[in-house]
Amino acid sequence: MDKKILHIDVNNAFLSWTAVERLKSGETVDLRTIPSVIGGDEAKRRGIVVAKSNVAKKFGIKTAEPIYIARRKCPSIIVVPADHKVYRKYSDQLYKLFLEYTEKVERFSIDECFLDLTGYLKPNEDIVKVGIEIKEKIKKQYGFTVNVGVSDDKILAKVASDFEKPDKIHTLFKSEIQEKLWPLPVSDLFMVGKKSVPKLNNMGIKTIGDLANTEKNLLLKTFGKYGYMIWKFANGESKEEVNYLPEKPRGIGNSYTIPYDVGNIDELQAILLELVEKVAYRLRKEDMYATVVNVQLKNNNFKTVSHQKKLDVRTDTTKDIFDAAKELLNELYSGDLIRLIGVRVDGLVEKNEMQLSIFDMPENTKNKKIDETMDRLNEKFGNKIVTRATELNSNTDIN
């Protein structure tokens, strides 16, 4: 049976949500009606555009570009900081609303969901009508707009929601791809980014239609798996499912652009510990163990290097992760001036089941106890109240 899929995407999500929130608290200016962006703190060297109003877009302002460039394009631009709590709130509200239509809702990102309505429509009920109903309900109830893509293929639904914006619904059924999809530039296809476009263009592939009609094996030979994937997307044959069951993360990371360049490994190590504490805390919240630790450095020339290390023993303790991360930092650090430092845990495995035996040996229990206590105190009194910097940075073994 043909699938019935909606992809729903909030228009200028962060900016719209901030605008709505501000209007609710008495602000009279709607950020959506003036040149405005959500942006990072320039003084802290995080000054890029995260989201923009349609008015800002008319000035040629682009997402992810430095704010000083945006300001050059529009000197009167209003820059507003991000507020992830607000975004989470609206995202959750949307998700709940979608669940009224089907239990098969995939949260693809904070502001995008796929809805699989296959088998959830009444006899003769039109999926487009349902899409319109959802779109209008959101506008009326919450005061922001969304785009809706409708298709019998997941990837096509996603591409469709990206057609004309804002506050629009578009269909892109498999039967419509020749007319609606193939004339578009290949860059409009999901997963075709700015590195692939010139390579495809050099092969004479300019439109999605060109891609769809290129010999599959040529793409496979030139681009490997990736080539075959985008070929399937271009032909409306993604066969992708709406993954509505919550999934455990594959990795957890935290990185930090330091407001100034750092050329001192002790200082890097101190920052690394703070990052590890956050990562390890989240890992424990997920009830998972890590088997790989990864440290990344970006120098003042924006060159990025990373090292990773598989652990002999899976762990969720701050100490184990920090010990590994410290080693990796020492290997990596060559005396450059460092702009960003990051840590990730990967190869996550679920805690449940057997697996206990040798990993719960007595020498580990003390570190676990420390972590549990720290987590409780941090939850009670807020982060940063408690720090173990001295213990973990000293040379004494806390075992």
Add this chain to the structure above:
DNA sequence: TCTGGGGTCCTAGGACCC
């Protein structure tokens, strides 16, 4: 006061094993 941060997945090459 020049360029974020969170992810996922893939690839290529080396080590190692049979």
Add this chain to the structure above:
DNA sequence: TCTGGGGTCCTAGGACCC
């Protein structure tokens, strides 16, 4: 006695997404 080949694991880096 002139250098196999398949498989797995590990690592570093990169492409892409929002």
